[in-house]
Amino acid sequence: MMEIKHDQDxxxxxxxxxxxxxxxxxxxxxxxxxxxxxxxxxxxxxxxxKIDYTKNYPPNNGGTLIDAMTGxxxxxxxxxxxxSAASAIxxxxxxxxxxxxxxxxxxxxxxxxxxxxxxxxxxxxxLKPNLKWADDQPLTSDDVLFTxxxxxxxxxxxxxxxxxxxxxxxxxxxxxxxRVTYAAPYAPALDTWAGLHIxxxxxxxxxxxNTTAFARNPVGSHYYKLEKWKNGQFLKLTRNENATQxxxxxxxxxxxxxxxxxxxxLELSADNIDSMGLNPIxxxxxxxxxxxxxxxxxxxxxxxxxxxxxxxxxxxxxxxDIRVRQAINYAINKQEIIDxxxxxxxxxxxxxxxxxxxxxNPELKPYPYDPNKAKALLKAAGYEDHDGDGILDKDGxxxxxxxxxxxxxxxxxxxxLIQRRLNEIGIKANIRVLEWASFLGRFIxxxxxxxxxxxxxxxxxxDQYSIWHSSQQxxxxxxxISYSNQRVDKxxxxxxxxxxPDKRMKIYHEFSKILLEDSPIVFLSAGxxxxxxxxxxxxxxxxxxxxxxxHNTYEWYIPSAYARNEMSEH
Amino acid sequence: xxxxxxKRIVWMVPLLIGISLISFFIMHLAPGDITTSxxxxxxxxxxESRQKLRELYSLDKPVIxxxxxxxxxxxxxxxxTSFASHQRPVFWxxxxxxxxxxxxxxxxxxxxxxxxxxxxxxxxxxxxxPLGVISALNQNQLTDRSITLFVFIGFAIPGFWLALMLxxxxxxxxxxxxxxxxxxxxHENMNWLAQIADTLKHLxxxxxxxxxxxxxxxSLFVRNGxxxxxxxxxxxxxxxxxxxxKRVIYGHALRNALLPLITIFGLSIPGLIxxxxxxxxxxxxxxxxxxxYDAVLMRDFPVIMGxxxxxxxxxxxxxxxxxxxxxxxxxxxxxxxxx
Numbered sequence: 001m002m003e004i005k006h007d008q009d010x011x012x013x014x015x016x017x018x019x020x021x022x023x024x025x026x027x028x029x030x031x032x033x034x035x036x037x038x039x040x041x042x043x044x045x046x047x048x049x050k051i052d053y054t055k056n057y058p059p060n061n062g063g064t065l066i067d068a069m070t071g072x073x074x075x076x077x078x079x080x081x082x083x084s085a086a087s088a089i090x091x092x093x094x095x096x097x098x099x100x101x102x103x104x105x106x107x108x109x110x111x112x113x114x115x116x117x118x119x120x121x122x123x124x125x126x127l128k129p130n131l132k133w134a135d136d137q138p139l140t141s142d143d144v145l146f147t148x149x150x151x152x153x154x155x156x157x158x159x160x161x162x163x164x165x166x167x168x169x170x171x172x173x174x175x176x177x178x179r180v181t182y183a184a185p186y187a188p189a190l191d192t193w194a195g196l197h198i199x200x201x202x203x204x205x206x207x208x209x210n211t212t213a214f215a216r217n218p219v220g221s222h223y224y225k226l227e228k229w230k231n232g233q234f235l236k237l238t239r240n241e242n243a244t245q246x247x248x249x250x251x252x253x254x255x256x257x258x259x260x261x262x263x264x265x266l267e268l269s270a271d272n273i274d275s276m277g278l279n280p281i282x283x284x285x286x287x288x289x290x291x292x293x294x295x296x297x298x299x300x301x302x303x304x305x306x307x308x309x310x311x312x313x314x315x316x317x318x319x320x321d322i323r324v325r326q327a328i329n330y331a332i333n334k335q336e337i338i339d340x341x342x343x344x345x346x347x348x349x350x351x352x353x354x355x356x357x358x359x360x361n362p363e364l365k366p367y368p369y370d371p372n373k374a375k376a377l378l379k380a381a382g383y384e385d386h387d388g389d390g391i392l393d394k395d396g397x398x399x400x401x402x403x404x405x406x407x408x409x410x411x412x413x414x415x416x417l418i419q420r421r422l423n424e425i426g427i428k429a430n431i432r433v434l435e436w437a438s439f440l441g442r443f444i445x446x447x448x449x450x451x452x453x454x455x456x457x458x459x460x461x462x463d464q465y466s467i468w469h470s471s472q473q474x475x476x477x478x479x480x481i482s483y484s485n486q487r488v489d490k491x492x493x494x495x496x497x498x499x500x501p502d503k504r505m506k507i508y509h510e511f512s513k514i515l516l517e518d519s520p521i522v523f524l525s526a527g528x529x530x531x532x533x534x535x536x537x538x539x540x541x542x543x544x545x546x547x548x549x550x551h552n553t554y555e556w557y558i559p560s561a562y563a564r565n566e567m568s569e570h
Numbered sequence: 571x572x573x574x575x576x577k578r579i580v581w582m583v584p585l586l587i588g589i590s591l592i593s594f595f596i597m598h599l600a601p602g603d604i605t606t607s608x609x610x611x612x613x614x615x616x617x618e619s620r621q622k623l624r625e626l627y628s629l630d631k632p633v634i635x636x637x638x639x640x641x642x643x644x645x646x647x648x649x650x651t652s653f654a655s656h657q658r659p660v661f662w663x664x665x666x667x668x669x670x671x672x673x674x675x676x677x678x679x680x681x682x683x684x685x686x687x688x689x690x691x692x693x694x695x696x697x698x699x700p701l702g703v704i705s706a707l708n709q710n711q712l713t714d715r716s717i718t719l720f721v722f723i724g725f726a727i728p729g730f731w732l733a734l735m736l737x738x739x740x741x742x743x744x745x746x747x748x749x750x751x752x753x754x755x756x757h758e759n760m761n762w763l764a765q766i767a768d769t770l771k772h773l774x775x776x777x778x779x780x781x782x783x784x785x786x787x788x789s790l791f792v793r794n795g796x797x798x799x800x801x802x803x804x805x806x807x808x809x810x811x812x813x814x815x816k817r818v819i820y821g822h823a824l825r826n827a828l829l830p831l832i833t834i835f836g837l838s839i840p841g842l843i844x845x846x847x848x849x850x851x852x853x854x855x856x857x858x859x860x861x862x863y864d865a866v867l868m869r870d871f872p873v874i875m876g877x878x879x880x881x882x883x884x885x886x887x888x889x890x891x892x893x894x895x896x897x898x899x900x901x902x903x904x905x906x907x908x909x
Contacts, residue, residue, distance in 0.1 A: 066755075072856075075655060082610065159605075159614075162619055212666075232752075256854070259860065266737050266738055266741060266749050436606075457612075466616075
């Protein structure tokens with residue numbers, strides 16, 4: 001007890017210290033730091049700044065590319081690990097049967113070609129000849145069959161098995177042929193085969209795939225193989241001499257795990273890493289103000305893989321009324337959200353497909369910002385301000401609802417901008433921000449919400465059956481806004497049965513058109529993926545094609561004049 | 571004394587069961603489980619597959635059943651394997667039939683956090699002790715007030731901000747210290763002396779940051795303890811019998827003023843294994859704080875329970891050690907315990 005009393009004395013005494021002294025001490029303490037923080041930054045990296053990174057060199061092999069990730073993979077068997085960090089690393093180690101090219105069209109990776117039978121139920125994959133694993137064992141259709149068996153195995157702890165369980169028969173007529181048969185034509189099948197990493201049977205056949213040490217010590221067939229994995233610190237990949245797709249130019253890929261973006265940025269400024277993902281503030285505010293950084297580091301932007309939307313609970317009044325949904329769509333200024341939240345680094349979207357790809361209908365334009373039209377639509381729906389309190393009402397009830405979103409700064413800011421625009425036309429919206437698990441468990445699953453502010457991915461395969469088909473409304477399924485439109489249902493079913501890309505495209509263009517018109521969700525924006533890469537790395541496509549700058553990493557190179565001294569790497 | 575010790579140790583068992591029971595239920599009160607993370611909200615992952623995962627992890631069973639399953643494993647000291655990284659054991663390494671050793675998650679994170687915390691504790695004591703004594707001897711003079719002000723600034727300053735500023739100053743502007751991470755990339759190729767130097771260089775900033783923020787507590791504790799003791803009658807007696815000021819202060823006053831510190835150190839033992847999430851994230855150090863934080867976010871129940879259990883055991887041991895040490899150091903307490 002005595003100590004506590006003394007502490008209190010201390011605090012009381014502190015208040016009697018002369019303010020001037022306090023100020024002086026503070027200044028004395030902070031000044032060196034401030035100078036160091038805001039001072040002449042050209043003094044930094046004197047060694048690195050002396051190198052002129054603008055000279056041209058022809059492509060060569062070798063060098064190390066160091067990048068930073070915020071999270072660590074839990075394992076490198078992607079079907080089990082699931083998180084993006086795992087897919088990013090595993091994508092350099094394992095091949096799939098198919099891949100997406102730079103225009104996001106499907107093309108063969110392990111296969112030379114594939115045939116679809118006349119009834120569209122059977123797909124035959126022809127593997128390239130003489131494929132090899134990194135340990136010199138041959139890669140055959142047996143490995144593909146084994147991978148399919150594993151992903152559909154009840155005991156395998158993967159959430160991604162359901163697409164592959166639609167295969168009724170999988171067979172290997174010979175070592176280079178793999179054939180799958182579906183009960184009914186299943187168009188997204190090709191996309192699913194582009195996402196499944198083929199695993200080596202000879203190493204995994206006696207292992208429990210859920211717990212095998214292989215996940216941390218994999219053997220693959222792609223450009224790189226894992227050389228070293230230091231938990232919590234870094235993963236080092238080195239070139240795979242047996243790579244099935246030819247040789248990559250950069251010798252080593254080193255991914256450092258740095259959870260904090262600010263620390264990553266400091267590492268980038270100090271030239272300890274070559275590449276990192278930026279946020280809009282770093283891209284649009286910090287870099288333009290730092291010429292010393294721009295001298296050595298190039299910035300790239302590409303359309304990201306997701307969009308933000310405002311989704312209505314269509315089971316609740318008044319969102320079952322298309323006029324109300326369209327009115328809210330007209331009332332929201334999408335460009336303002338892009339400028340304010342993404343600092344201009346995004347695009348409006350009008351369909352759930354990436355602009356510039358074949359699935360995106362070029363005729364569709366987002367609803368323009370038109371508050372008068374919004375008011376007129378609401379009036380037609382019966383909403384007017386009868387009692388003069390500034391809020392529209394119908395049958396004596398004011399038009400007010402709650403926008404639910406999860407803890408995500410960008411979504412919260414978007415919500416505030418929407419709130420203000422809705423307020424202008426007389427709708428009172430409240431924002432409620434929730435932690436993800438309770439958001440999902442208490443509001444989405446039981447459908448206890450008015451309006452949600454969320455994101456969906458801009459999927460590469462156009463099939464969006466699980467999000468929009470009226471049969472997908474049970475708790476835990478993804479059509480939680482309860483969208484139900486017979487024409488859309490028909491189109492989604494037809495799209496799944498059609499494997500011809502051109503015919504499929506027509507189906508999904510029509511689907512997007514109805515979706516936009518119906519306005520069950522308001523498409524808000526799709527943000528850019530922003531990347532900073534040191535200028536020593538060459539061969540990067542700029543501007544980025546639809547697949548993003550990463551589509552040709554195997555062609556990137558580091559001129560040996562610019563390669564860093566391997567021992568000095570921090 | 572022995573009887574007292576045995577009694578205390580036996581009592582720890584029901585206490586531990588109680589702690590684990592409460593932790594387990596509170597953990598399950600939070601909504602969601604491993605299958606409801608944001609990343610798994612993916613149309614490609616069907617509800618049926620997620621249900622299947624829940625069954626595989628026994629998450630579909632009532633909480634009390636899950637607890638008894640956990641307890642059944644715990645009595646054989648099996649902490650289980652992590653949900654989020656399927657193959658890694660929570661606590662200690664395992665060997666599979668092919669001889670591949672998988673290191674435990676706590677096994678890897680704990681030494682790192684311990685090292686940082688022990689180093690910063692040493693830093694804190696070696697700075698805070700003299701500061702506290704100097705403060706007490708110059709009570710209410712300029713020296714005392716400057717020291718107090720300094721430690722309070724250290725206490726009040728946001729650690730993450732100071733960390734970023736120092737990282738920029740020592741890492742970007744001057745190439746003095748590495749910015750983040752635990753080791754350089756070429757660490758394995760160095761000789762052992764260079765390896766130690768490399769690790770110490772990486773740890774310098776994290777230890778300094780946690781040291782400067784922890785300075786205030788101990789130094790004020792020492793200062794106030796000293797002041798209290800200096801006003802005791804036996805100090806007056808010591809002075810009046812003509813002992814030198816040095817002997818009075820270091821021989822009599824300081825020794826007594828340090829007694830309460832034993833309690834503080836005892837209580838800080840469990841703190842030694844708890845890392846700071848913010849510091850570990852900023853400095854990219856794979857320690858206990860980050861491990862626990864990620865486990866909570868992912869609802870990785872075996873990891874959460876593993877860390878909580880080890881924390882509980884260490885807290886109880888710390889308390890016991892503090893009491894025993896107190897009895898050893900202070901005859902008055904010893905007599906009380908025996909009676």
